[in-house]
Amino acid sequence: MKKLYLLIIALAVFITVKAQWVNDPENNTFIANADADAGEVYLATNAEGDTYVQWMQFFSNGWSPTLQRLNVLGEPQWGADGIHIAAHEFSSMSEGVAMTATTDGGVVSCFSIYDGYTYAVKINADGTYAWGETGVQLFNGQGFSRAECIAGDDGGVWTLGYDYDNLYLQYVNADGSLNPCVTISDSSLDCAYGQLTLSNDNNVFVTYEKISGGFGFYKEKRIVVAGYATDGTQISPETLLMAGRTFQVTYCHTAIPDGQGGGYVYIWHAGIGESFNTYVFHFDQNGASTITDTDGIPVHTADPANYYLDAYATVDPTSHDILIAYRQTDASTESIYNILVNRITSDGERLWDEGKIIIGNSNKPCEGVHIDAFEDGTGFSVIYYLSGSPGSVETTVDAQGFDMDGNAIWFTHMCSNLYNKTSDKNSTGFHRGQNIVVWVNANNGGLYGQNISPNGEMGDLTTSVQEYEDEDIIEILEVYNVNGQIVNRRVFDESNQGIYIIKGVTTSGKTTYRKILR
Numbered sequence: 001m002k003k004l005y006l007l008i009i010a011l012a013v014f015i016t017v018k019a020q021w022v023n024d025p026e027n028n029t030f031i032a033n034a035d036a037d038a039g040e041v042y043l044a045t046n047a048e049g050d051t052y053v054q055w056m057q058f059f060s061n062g063w064s065p066t067l068q069r070l071n072v073l074g075e076p077q078w079g080a081d082g083i084h085i086a087a088h089e090f091s092s093m094s095e096g097v098a099m100t101a102t103t104d105g106g107v108v109s110c111f112s113i114y115d116g117y118t119y120a121v122k123i124n125a126d127g128t129y130a131w132g133e134t135g136v137q138l139f140n141g142q143g144f145s146r147a148e149c150i151a152g153d154d155g156g157v158w159t160l161g162y163d164y165d166n167l168y169l170q171y172v173n174a175d176g177s178l179n180p181c182v183t184i185s186d187s188s189l190d191c192a193y194g195q196l197t198l199s200n201d202n203n204v205f206v207t208y209e210k211i212s213g214g215f216g217f218y219k220e221k222r223i224v225v226a227g228y229a230t231d232g233t234q235i236s237p238e239t240l241l242m243a244g245r246t247f248q249v250t251y252c253h254t255a256i257p258d259g260q261g262g263g264y265v266y267i268w269h270a271g272i273g274e275s276f277n278t279y280v281f282h283f284d285q286n287g288a289s290t291i292t293d294t295d296g297i298p299v300h301t302a303d304p305a306n307y308y309l310d311a312y313a314t315v316d317p318t319s320h321d322i323l324i325a326y327r328q329t330d331a332s333t334e335s336i337y338n339i340l341v342n343r344i345t346s347d348g349e350r351l352w353d354e355g356k357i358i359i360g361n362s363n364k365p366c367e368g369v370h371i372d373a374f375e376d377g378t379g380f381s382v383i384y385y386l387s388g389s390p391g392s393v394e395t396t397v398d399a400q401g402f403d404m405d406g407n408a409i410w411f412t413h414m415c416s417n418l419y420n421k422t423s424d425k426n427s428t429g430f431h432r433g434q435n436i437v438v439w440v441n442a443n444n445g446g447l448y449g450q451n452i453s454p455n456g457e458m459g460d461l462t463t464s465v466q467e468y469e470d471e472d473i474i475e476i477l478e479v480y481n482v483n484g485q486i487v488n489r490r491v492f493d494e495s496n497q498g499i500y501i502i503k504g505v506t507t508s509g510k511t512t513y514r515k516i517l518r
Helices: 462-469
Strands: 029-032 039-045 051-059 062-070 097-101 107-112 118-123 145-151 157-162 167-172 182-184 190-198 204-211 218-228 234-248 254-257 263-269 277-283 306-315 322-330 338-344 356-359 366-373 379-387 394-403 408-423 435-441 447-452 473-481 486-488 499-506 511-517
Touching: 029 051, 029 062, 039 097, 039 408, 039 435, 051 097, 051 107, 051 435, 051 447, 062 097, 062 107, 107 157, 118 157, 145 190, 157 190, 167 190, 167 204, 190 254, 204 263, 218 263, 234 263, 234 277, 254 306, 263 306, 263 322, 277 322, 306 366, 322 366, 338 366, 338 379, 356 379, 366 394, 366 435, 379 408, 379 435, 408 447
Parallel strands: 097 145, 277 306
Antiparallel strands: 029 447, 039 051, 051 062, 097 107, 107 118, 107 145, 145 157, 157 167, 167 182, 190 204, 204 218, 218 234, 254 263, 263 277, 306 322, 322 338, 338 356, 366 379, 379 394, 394 408, 408 435, 435 447, 473 486, 473 499, 499 511
16 A cells, blocks of 8 residues: 555644643633624634634624634634724624635635625635635625535635525635626525535535515425536536425524535424424435435424424534434423434434433523534534523533443533623534634623543643654545545545545554645
């Protein structure tokens, strides 16, 4: 077998300054200054281990985004205040802002502004603007709400906009040039609330809701999926995932990639039996639904006495099952706050019956529930913000680790200080041995964060990473592209050109991940 070490770029970044990640739940890592009313915190980690953080707060130009870059050690790289996007006028309310880390080391923020146009701004790792401070205007001036974006595999990004009737899809190349804009529409229904998942060959799947028109808080909604190439060509037909159901229009779906070119969709609503439940759907790499029941697979058997909602999901990188965490509360008073996890296969088999209980019989409110699979497929973590007492807004941040059978293996207080926190919208997921969450101190401002390893450890985790990096890979287990999708199993040859992640076994028998260039 050809030795890989000549091609390997070490995943760890070793510098001489003191690491910022701390192993102290009473003194978490400072990320950036922010106002107490800041919110909409999003995170994304790239292949080099940089983590980008974006949040919204009021400035003279309105409710607008600021970004910070952290290196793998947790050290803020863009000063104490981050980089504020100041070249546009924003509304006094959120119009929907997205962010993604690009494969060439930068970050893209995508947003709608006060005058109704949507822009994408790209910032390089060194803090310079790749496409100018104003960025590029998207969708030929159409689409003024709920911007979405995800990274392509060549430094570009897929972007999506919405104008209450139609969706607009466009690929932005790494240099800021624009590919053709696609309008996704229906003559009789509104196309809304689109989500993006990257597929094979830099194609994208758009899952979106088709909604009955007219006024009203409750409408019939269905969920469909269609695939597109970067030149705007539709490569798979529109496929129905969820049949029409009537429920509150603001309850929207989430889509995540399955690691094989397809994706999972999940949504909670009260459109079946007038009791809130969370339902899961799946489509394959061809955009075909693999779950025959267009009502979806419920995380729990119909149960009028309880609600099952506020879901967040991850995918097991080995089996490609979805692991979905959700909150259970009683229907009568909504005063019970339990957290459960269930496991569902791509063909709709619910493996853990009525779910594994993470927190049970609790009357303390919990929010910001995140679930993330370990990189090697041996387990997952659940992170949550837990109130100190019933009715209190002051929370801790706690994490539990589990093996892939759902057995608890560790518990860690990530932040034991009780204060009012605005939780992040997402965690980074495990990259290079650590998962990251960030929150706003809603009492007096400031962003703080914490990392955690698959062993439940916090702080400087580079020692264990370095042990892996110093050894040769002697057996390839899997080959991934930079978006975490498997492109080959146990095979890596000259046909693989670009940036890839190799999962392999080292000389000491450890499993490690390496980034390589071909």
